[in-house]
Amino acid sequence: MKGGFRYEIDKCVSCLACVAACKLINGGSVPWRQVLTDNRKGYPGLPVHNLSLACNHCEDPACLNACPAAAYSIDPATGAVLLSEERCIGCNYCFWSCPFDAPQLNRRSGTIEKCHFCVERQENNIEPACTSACPTGALSFDKFESPEEQGGHLPVTGIKPRIRLNGSDRWPVKETGSGVDLIGMGSKISPWREWTLILFTYLTSGLFGLFFAAISSISFNGGIIYPVLTMVTLLIPVVHLGKPSRAWRALTNISKSELSREIVVLLIFAALSNISLLYGGAVLFSISFAVGLVLLVLVDNVYTSVDSRIDIKFHPGTVFLTGLLMASLFSGEYMPLIFISSLQVLLALRINFSGATGRKRYFTLAIFTLLMASGILFIMSNSLSSIVPSGVSFVSGVALIMAAQALNRIGFYFDFKPPGVTVMYHEKSNQPAVS
Amino acid sequence: MKQKVLTACPRNCYSTCSFYVETEDNRLTAIYPDPANRAVPEGPCIKGLSYIERAGSSSRITTPLLKDKNGGYSEISKEKALDLIAEKLSWYRDKYSPHSVLYYTGSGMSGLTNSIGYNFFSLYGGATTTYGNYCWPAGLEAVRATLGEVKHNVPWDIENAGTVVMWGKNPAETNIQEIAFISAAASRGAKIISVDPRRTPSADKADIHLSIKPGTDAALALAVCRIIIEKNRHNPEFIESYVSGYEDFKRSLSTDSEAAARITGLSAKAIEEFALMVSDGRPLTIIPGYGVQRYTNGGQTIRAILAINIITGNLGKPGSSFNYANLQGYVFDRYKEPLSYYPEIDVNPLFRRSVSIARLGEEMIAQTNPTLRMAFIERGNPLTQACDTNLVEKAFRNLEFIVAVDQFMNDTTSIADLILPAKNMFEQQDIISSYWSPYIFYRPAILTPPEGVMPETEIFYHLAKRLKIEFTSKDIPEPGAENTDRWLEERIRGYSEITVQTLQAGPVIAPGLQEIAFSDNEFRTAGGKINLRSDELSERWGVDPLPSYSDPFSKITGSGDYIFLTPNNRNRIHSQFGNLEIIKENEPEPLIEISAADAAKKNISDGDIIRIFNERGEVRAKVIVNFRIKEGCLSLPNGWWKMEGGGGNQLTHGSETDMGYGTAFLNCRVNIEKINTK
Incomplete structure (x- = not known):
């Protein structure tokens, strides 16, 4: 018994x-x-x-x-x-x-x-x-x-x-x-202690965005930046481990562990996307892009399977939204960029007013909105006016938006509350x- | 080879747990409960469990240490240590007198073999000793003079109570198994009441908590008695048959609930409700703690609380008891406590000179003809546990040669000239009893002591040999387990039918035990009745012949805005255990407890360092701010060593209790000052 x-x-x-x-x-x-x-x-x-x-x-x-x-x-x-x-x-x-x-x-x-x-x-x-x-x-x-x-x-x-x-x-x-x-x-999660994970998930969104930019642009094919960013993205989570030398073991529980699945799909995406950028071809592009989308979902799953509250599933800082936003940003598609930004602000407002996550954060919400709005304005001004030299305003706009997304991602870790005592x-x- | 042996804990603690220890290769590997012991069936507390660490602790002293010129210690052989002590003992005896040597013993380890030290010093020609006791004598004297004997119902009888009052007692931390019986009573519908200036973990389990101002318990108790009598809720038949002095007592009750409220800091309504609860006709068990009597009005306080049981007839019946102390297990003593503390009763001409333990420092310094020059300290840590330890330290530093026998480096051993390593409880057999449960225990020798460690009986044996003292094996046994057993056999012969062999089979219920104390309504006082009025107490101690309240704080020297409490907590028995790693996990540093209201006034918050001080000394420590402690009070757990940043007794005043030669530790006021913010 x-x-x-x-x-x-x-x-x-x-x-x-x-x-x-x-x-x-x-x-x-x-x-x-x-x-x-x-x-x-x-x-x-x-x-x-x-x-x-x-x-x-x-x-x-x-x-x-x-x-x-x-x-x-x-x-x-x-x-x-x-x-x-x-x-x-x-x-x-x-x-x-x-x-x-x-x-x-x-x-x-x-x-x-x-x-x-x-x-x-x-x-x-x-x-x-x-x-x-x-x-x-x-x-x-x-x-x-x-x-x-x-x-x-x-x-x-x-x-x-x-x-x-x-x-x-x-x-x-x-x-x-x-x-x-x-x-x-x-x-029980301290965002500051989990900085490697914040960086990793942020880079994953960026990697996806960069890949999309590369396949949708005629002039940019990823160059040397893409494989380097891939390597960094793969290395960061290894640093997070208590036993980095056993990192390979993370692939041993695919049938049950969301984390195992995330890592497997990450490796597949890393390989496929780099191969497709080297050799080209619509089929490879499409497959890689699909795997990339799955990856974004799986990264979020690692979190939502532990904290399944609506606040987290529909958080403005999910990797899914961040990834899509970066894809729009890097590929110069402004309409989706504005749409996703607006959605993020709305979701953030929802959490602020109805979420059970904790204290209100008007200040960070205001900063985020301000950064996004000014970033988008800078980029748009690039093509609309000639007040500011175009290169400078474009780079500044991208930097502002990236900073806003980083803030958003850090906010996710503040709101993320796995059950515990x-x-x-x-x-x-x-x-x-x-x- | 794993072995499992039954033993019992010899600490100065109510529970006196028996438990099984598992050993392997002379190491203690596990501890298991002894379910046959009805008082502690589920096993010992955290301190008992910590023997797994303590028995083999790497910080234990395992070889004699001699202080060198730089103040450090160097290891010396047993032979050299014994030679040196013998030489010093003989020098001081011959040059001055044996009374230039102070023989100081504490309560660190109980057992019959402790008397061998006194046998040795008798043969040596005497010594200056101490009288009185730090802990409980005021209450013992109060109960003895009132009821004739100090005893109470067996611990498991608490389950039969309809009302349980923990009056200044915190069993959840100091007598953990008692809380199980209180829980059982509660689950059968009993009301649980806590009277305590602190909301302790025990008070957390109570239906009602009366957060009383320290030292005013007698005022509350007497007001309760007055209400009970006014509302005709007393027990006239019981009083008529068994009580003397009732009419005088009744007439003396001048404090009504309003007046008591002003004194105690409680509301008059709460006092009245409390009075009705303890007199609702259901069996009442009052469990006073020893803290309530560590005041200059302590004995009178215990008499006043006991009066509630007396006038409601709550004695001698299941669930009806006054659980101060149960000395029914003390069957091998000529004089039971508290009489054995009185120099005028337990007369041994060789120990004719003794100093008050309450005023230890002051009286040690005051001794002349001869002045004190040497000390032999066993089982005690007076530099942590006496009152006014800075003065005590000065008194000891005045001496020329100090021998301390101990297991660890602590406040006392660190001023000794020669330290002898003490055995632990697993290394020599002995017989012990409890002042709470009715058992008598044999504590077997289970582990072999380290090479440099001699049991105290062997220390005295070798010293006597070196001093060429003539002695028999009845005085001091020869080294060896069989000889100790033979000595124990001889020691307990004639007191009862118990033998060493019967005890070796497991704990034995004390012969003649009354499970329900006083169930025969026999009160062994001079008149055969319960003395509500006691002229004996009045004559011996100069107190009011009736239980009465006087403000304890009007008597002490010194000033301060806060009453300073030094309660025992779960982590220590007096100054023991706090040095162990497993205990440090719970309480890594001393914390001074302060009420949120007082903290706000002084702009103090959790974790700030504060200084508490009076004319005797100061302690600097972190504070813990909460809603548990009464406004106007501070507390620091008893037993924290000064060398660990504690040492609360640097502040306490060396005064005796109103009776019994006890020690009024809690008659203490201090001031506070914030040092810095976290």
């Missing part, structure tokens, strides 16, 4: 015996288990709740499905979701995907670490270190073959965590549409009392 965690919210007083026992027995470098506390500061009139969480060894694990390197497996005897550190490439995508923040990157080793359900102890009929250690009986180990879908104390995620939560108290849960958000809005509880602790 397999087992799972049982957690009685009423009984937990955050004594941290579970966290300590795990660390003392398993010695992880990142916290494999953590106790979250809501209302840590003790705002008057509000209850304080604790929640001890580790990997819940889900029956349909988000981490396993997300992992591009096929580093995850399920132990048939215990149901434990196990991570092979030898296979892990340190891309952090499992951390993004897991609503419980169970897999965490060990920055020293460059690989993910997480709870292994004490499989060895279980094989010897000893329960996991954490459940064995709980002195109040709040956290215990239960035998159940298959976890039922949780409602009530845990939102429905479809991934079937092996945990049963009980208690009269209700853990504050928000259904956010992106999955689980156990305490409140926040983000880690960062939010700190945020909540600093919120003023509401009663």
